[in-house]
Amino acid sequence: MPSAGRRRRAIDGVDGCEGDPLKTLKRFCWNHISENHLNAIRMMNAGRQTVYASLLRGNNRLQQTSVRSPIQLQQWRPVRSIHRDSPGAPAIERVPTQVVSLQNGKTFNLKHPYLHLREKPQIQRGNQWDRTEEELTAIQDRIAAFPSRLIINPFEEPLEHNVFGLIDKISREPVQLDRLVFDQPLRVDILHRSTRRYLAGQRQGTHSAKRRDEVSGGGRKPRPQKGGGTSRQGSIRSPQWRHGGVVFPPKPRDYSFDLPKGVERLAMKIALSAKLKTGHLVIVENFDAIEHKTKTLVELQKQWGWRKPLYVTAGEVPANLEKASRSLDCEKTSQENLIVYKMLTHDFVVIERRAIMDLQERLLQQ
Incomplete structure (x- = not known):
């Protein structure tokens, strides 16, 4: 009985490939996506309407059984604003060359400012996709108002x-x-x-107290070790004595942190x-x-x-x-x-x- 790898190669129509052809496919997919991943990133925030774009949509859609070169997977073309080449043609969004992170507000440049949207502009509200022509104008106005950065959700009004x-x-x-x-x-x-x-x-952090060794006096033993019938003591500046030093006293320190x-x-x-x-x-x-x-x-x-x-x-x-x-x-x-x-x-x-x-x-x- 043929192995799982041989059965998979037979189903996919791939012969002569050493190893698992799915690994080859994953490698091609990864190379394709890693080169263009910044182009399709959307800084998403929970609970917000988010614009989604698919890397693998269009006429040259990637087939899961394909092992073609990533150059043949999909033709990417630069776009700079939302337009239609002709009536009824797919709407293309022209993306700025910079994006702003939602978490820290940091601005970074796009290496490959290419992006393909779906056939028509779509907004996801929950699990529903709405296609409206009126909201194209909202995208154009938002990009015109903020041309230097990518809006997280261009459909939301300021x-x-x-x-x-x-x-x-x-x-x-x-x-x-x-x-x-x-x-x-x-x-x-x-x-x-x-x-x-x-x-x-x-906080000033100027608090300070003296340890046993910092208190003046107490250098000699106050009484003999034995014969007195009392406890053993080594210094009158021990912490248990009146006017003695402090155990683990506070010292000047800086409380600030970054x-x-x-x-x-x-x-x-x-x-x-x-x-x-x-x-x-x-x-x-x-x-x-x-x-x-x-x-x-x-x-x-x-x-x-x-x-x-x-x-x-x-x-x-x-x-x-x-x-x-x-x-x-x-x-x-x-x-x-x-x-x-x-x-x-x-x-x-x-x-x-x-x-x-x-x-x-x-x-x-x-």
Whole structure:
């Protein structure tokens, strides 16, 4: 009876191949995919709609029993935007030459910016595939708005948040917020790690106590070893003696520790997303209209209902805001010095339009 390998070769129609032909097939498949794997990568996030593309689709689809050269498997052609060669032709997505990782926001270049989509643009919602022509426009708009990076989900519209005047409370033109920054799921563990790192870095670590050998005196034996009817003692500076040394005393040390930059950036995104979802992120046009009187700022905070606010500016804190809030339970900082701990310890985050855009751009580029 022929072996399993011979039966498989007979079924596949492959003769004269030494070893398992499936290994040859796997090797060709691996070479084909490894050369182009960056072209089909999509940084997927749980619970989101994700665009899928298949490496092995089209007229030159790879047959599982084939042992052809990987060059003959599928013809790849460079594409740069979404278009149709002719009415009814397959829709092709032109992919940028850079992608951004969802986990750490790092940007890296594509070695081979080639990608083939299915015959028609499809969106996966659960187990259902929807084919809509209207969403092609959404992809084009998203790629046009962010030409330097690959959108995780181009079908999702950006978040819009109202911008208000600080004094008149009149709504201004809304600001566009990227979902990669302001639509992150809540991760308490990431926030905890960032908070611990900040608090550990704030510790002075100057505590100190003396050991037995560091306390002055106690060089001689206080009494003979035998004959006294008492316990044996070797020094009056032993830990059990009054004014003696300390066992394992605290010594000056540095409590600070490092976290990966990606974790710190993710913690900032999570904190901003949490404030936005709970309605505690307020975007104002600017702080120029604030007077230097504390009474005016107190009345303003009562009108808005701000409890223990954190004011975030684009540049240096204005002098009037600094003077007016000097004796109030609030804090001022610039967007460059904004940290997760300050956002978590304040109920409301009041930020300028230019500051929120600069902060978003900084988190996307890093």
